[in-house]
Amino acid sequence: MNTYDYIIVGAGSAGCVLANRLSEDDRTSVLLLEAGGSDRHTFIRMPAAFSLPMNDTRFNWFYSSEPESGLSDRTLACPRGKVLGGSSSINGMVYVRGHPRDFDRWRDSGAEGWSHADVLPYFRKAERALFADDDDPYRGKDGLLTVTRGRRDNPLYDAFLRATEQAGHAQSNDLNGYQQEGFGDLEMTIVNGTRCSTARAYLAPAFQRSNLTVIPHAYVERVAFAGKRATGVHCRRARGSRVDFTARREVLLATGAIGSPQLLLLSGVGPETELSTHQIAPVHLLAGVGQNLMDHLEIYLQQACSIKSVSLNKWLHPVGKAIIGAQWLLTRSGLGSTNHFEVGGFVRSTREVPWPDIQFHFLPAAVAYDGTNPASVGGYQVHVGPMLSPSRGEVRLRSADPSKHPVIRFNYMSHPEDWQVFRSAIRLAREIFAEPAFDKFREAELSPGSSIDSDAKIDAFVRNNAVSAYHPCGTCRMGCSPDAVVDPSCRVYGIENLRVVDASVFPHITNGNLNAPTIMLAEKIADAIKGQQLPAQPEPHYPHPESRRRQRPGSSFTREAK
Numbered sequence: 001m002n003t004y005d006y007i008i009v010g011a012g013s014a015g016c017v018l019a020n021r022l023s024e025d026d027r028t029s030v031l032l033l034e035a036g037g038s039d040r041h042t043f044i045r046m047p048a049a050f051s052l053p054m055n056d057t058r059f060n061w062f063y064s065s066e067p068e069s070g071l072s073d074r075t076l077a078c079p080r081g082k083v084l085g086g087s088s089s090i091n092g093m094v095y096v097r098g099h100p101r102d103f104d105r106w107r108d109s110g111a112e113g114w115s116h117a118d119v120l121p122y123f124r125k126a127e128r129a130l131f132a133d134d135d136d137p138y139r140g141k142d143g144l145l146t147v148t149r150g151r152r153d154n155p156l157y158d159a160f161l162r163a164t165e166q167a168g169h170a171q172s173n174d175l176n177g178y179q180q181e182g183f184g185d186l187e188m189t190i191v192n193g194t195r196c197s198t199a200r201a202y203l204a205p206a207f208q209r210s211n212l213t214v215i216p217h218a219y220v221e222r223v224a225f226a227g228k229r230a231t232g233v234h235c236r237r238a239r240g241s242r243v244d245f246t247a248r249r250e251v252l253l254a255t256g257a258i259g260s261p262q263l264l265l266l267s268g269v270g271p272e273t274e275l276s277t278h279q280i281a282p283v284h285l286l287a288g289v290g291q292n293l294m295d296h297l298e299i300y301l302q303q304a305c306s307i308k309s310v311s312l313n314k315w316l317h318p319v320g321k322a323i324i325g326a327q328w329l330l331t332r333s334g335l336g337s338t339n340h341f342e343v344g345g346f347v348r349s350t351r352e353v354p355w356p357d358i359q360f361h362f363l364p365a366a367v368a369y370d371g372t373n374p375a376s377v378g379g380y381q382v383h384v385g386p387m388l389s390p391s392r393g394e395v396r397l398r399s400a401d402p403s404k405h406p407v408i409r410f411n412y413m414s415h416p417e418d419w420q421v422f423r424s425a426i427r428l429a430r431e432i433f434a435e436p437a438f439d440k441f442r443e444a445e446l447s448p449g450s451s452i453d454s455d456a457k458i459d460a461f462v463r464n465n466a467v468s469a470y471h472p473c474g475t476c477r478m479g480c481s482p483d484a485v486v487d488p489s490c491r492v493y494g495i496e497n498l499r500v501v502d503a504s505v506f507p508h509i510t511n512g513n514l515n516a517p518t519i520m521l522a523e524k525i526a527d528a529i530k531g532q533q534l535p536a537q538p539e540p541h542y543p544h545p546e547s548r549r550r551q552r553p554g555s556s557f558t559r560e561a562k
């Protein structure tokens, strides 16, 4: 009764994709186990409410980093979805694939079969881009994941894009197509005014299949082995009962960048010292498990807005939110139906950098991502920070008790390059906000504040204020070097019938948000499990421009060039 062909652990971004694709063949039985519960909640469904589920213990694991020495020993929040849909049910819904060269870099570092040409067909397979032309070779029209663009109703969006142009930056009509570099519309995983998580896009259409069993509130504590073959999982259900499940073919871990290394370690797969420290009997020694942890950091550069009716801050009070909520409940439209990250872009910190390493999200409000600290005056802001940081951290066990959160140490800002890129990012953002397009909106800089101008002051601001952009990845790295945990088909080295399929296998972090590449990855591995693969699709992409930016005295680029 408890035996299935495939057992998928974790119903997050990747797990839901796997569950749908593997259960397409009705002769294949699939079990999907998820520690969290239902995603049927208004605050998950309503895009503008995205800061609420991440503040709710029902939907978030509430992990936290260790004190980070590069950030004044602060511990940073590391939210992860604990609900059907996983982090795609609590994320900001920004849809960014990453730069084509991110994936060529994956291939070059040993992830054979993961170049941009290899992954493009799977981005296209996943998506249903409502705005795209039918003959667009970069975009998908028939996938399960709906991708939309905002209506840009607020005049600050256009002011921002005009300002980026005035500052000499390239403009792109598709940041997920031919040209990532530059500024344009950010896309969002929203369908008919509601969040399009993977639970919604992939699980809901498969839910009624008789060969798919979905068990929520099922926490997998260990993988079961016969020698070096994974045979199933040991699971704790709600109210503490324990149950074992057996896999005829494979166990697929899709428990995310924090959960997957923790589960492998608890199961006896990992570095020798780590297993012996916690007296866990080794099944297979793999030095890379839990290593190579990467993330994105960002700060908010906030500007006061002179036209109070324009900034969304005027809605950030209980009555305003109730009005937005009521309109959304009745019509699925209005300010509740967007994530408000409608424009943004990608730039290179210096001309020498081969592809963009800084991302901008523009928001027509001044407020922290998690909904806290709204500015008392109207404002607007960019979230900006380094995207390709060389800093690396680790996930380790705190205890052999599966209920204890692991030790998460990012080592943020531990490389000198991080500081240079962050300074560039902040100065580039200031240049954009200083352009004429913002003249009629601009008042004082709220944060960091115009007095924070020297390198030393900017560094101190970053140290005391940078926050995670919530993109941990890389802790079960894919590749063929000794520190790799999985091979390019996501099979765990040294173990039969066990794969890891989630953001933990990224060899390098990508330049952008991670939901889209995680979904792409799961689509591609689902095909690999079925013994099929879409043909590679080599398409050109925007080249490295020698200097597209205007040479202006005092601009960050001119300073860099000196």
Ligand SMILES: Cc1cc2nc3c(=O)[nH]c(=O)nc-3n(C[C@H](O)[C@H](O)[C@H](O)COP(=O)(O)OP(=O)(O)OC[C@H]3O[C@@H](n4cnc5c(N)ncnc54)[C@H](O)[C@@H]3O)c2cc1C
Pocket (backbone or CB within 6 Å): 009, 010, 011, 012, 013, 014, 015, 033, 034, 035, 036, 054, 079, 080, 081, 082, 083, 084, 085, 086, 087, 088, 090, 091, 092, 093, 094, 095, 096, 218, 219, 220, 221, 254, 255, 256, 257, 259, 260, 263, 469, 470, 471, 472, 501, 502, 503, 504, 513, 514, 515, 516, 518
């Ligand atoms: C607050 C927040 C905002 C974000 N904003 C964006 C954004 O705007 N755009 C974007 O692209 N990305 C964003 N991200 C990142 C993106 O959502 C994640 O990188 C992506 O969803 C990771 O997918 P995954 O499949 O690796 O893991 P997850 O989606 O986290 O899935 C892991 C699943 O496994 C379950 N699980 C873990 N351990 C166990 C266990 N032992 N037993 C059973 N189940 C278990 C978890 O509960 C979870 O459901 C955000 C993330 C967060 C948290």
